[in-house]
Amino acid sequence: MRRLFLVVTILSMLMLAACGGSATPTPTPPPTPTTAPTAQQVIAATLDVIMHDIYFGDDSNNIANPPVWRAPAGAEVTVNLDNQGGLEHNWAVVKKGVELPVPFMPDQNKDLLYWEAGVLQAGQKDSETFTAPSEPGEYIVICTVAGHYPAMQGRLIVE
Numbered sequence: 001m002r003r004l005f006l007v008v009t010i011l012s013m014l015m016l017a018a019c020g021g022s023a024t025p026t027p028t029p030p031p032t033p034t035t036a037p038t039a040q041q042v043i044a045a046t047l048d049v050i051m052h053d054i055y056f057g058d059d060s061n062n063i064a065n066p067p068v069w070r071a072p073a074g075a076e077v078t079v080n081l082d083n084q085g086g087l088e089h090n091w092a093v094v095k096k097g098v099e100l101p102v103p104f105m106p107d108q109n110k111d112l113l114y115w116e117a118g119v120l121q122a123g124q125k126d127s128e129t130f131t132a133p134s135e136p137g138e139y140i141v142i143c144t145v146a147g148h149y150p151a152m153q154g155r156l157i158v159e
């Protein structure tokens, strides 16, 4: 009986030492999530732009029915441009909230643009990349070639 008491006493002392005796408690690690997030997530978007004389996309009435492209805010955007027209065309995102002059003059009004792909010759294809605006909202897209806006326009929705 005495021997059993001794064993129980030693065991409890050992347990106390293991649990509470340590001066610097080791923090319990947080539970490991089942799906670990990647170190850096790159949000990307690809936009297809078809250019005609003188409108974007399928509907020739860009004023009443402007084509819409979408991109997440701050995303790396790849723009695949295809000029199927017989004239030069551009695809340019206008800064948010600016008043666009009619006609848009590519030389004088460049500072109103957030980004432009650059002028494509008739029949030319090109791929360009830019970083989408960090501010969500609706951005006007225009062709900067003199006289093509407002006939040739669209919208970039930043989400």
Ligand SMILES: [Cu+2]
Pocket: 054, 055, 088, 089, 090, 143, 144, 145, 148, 152
């Ligand atoms: Cu154009």
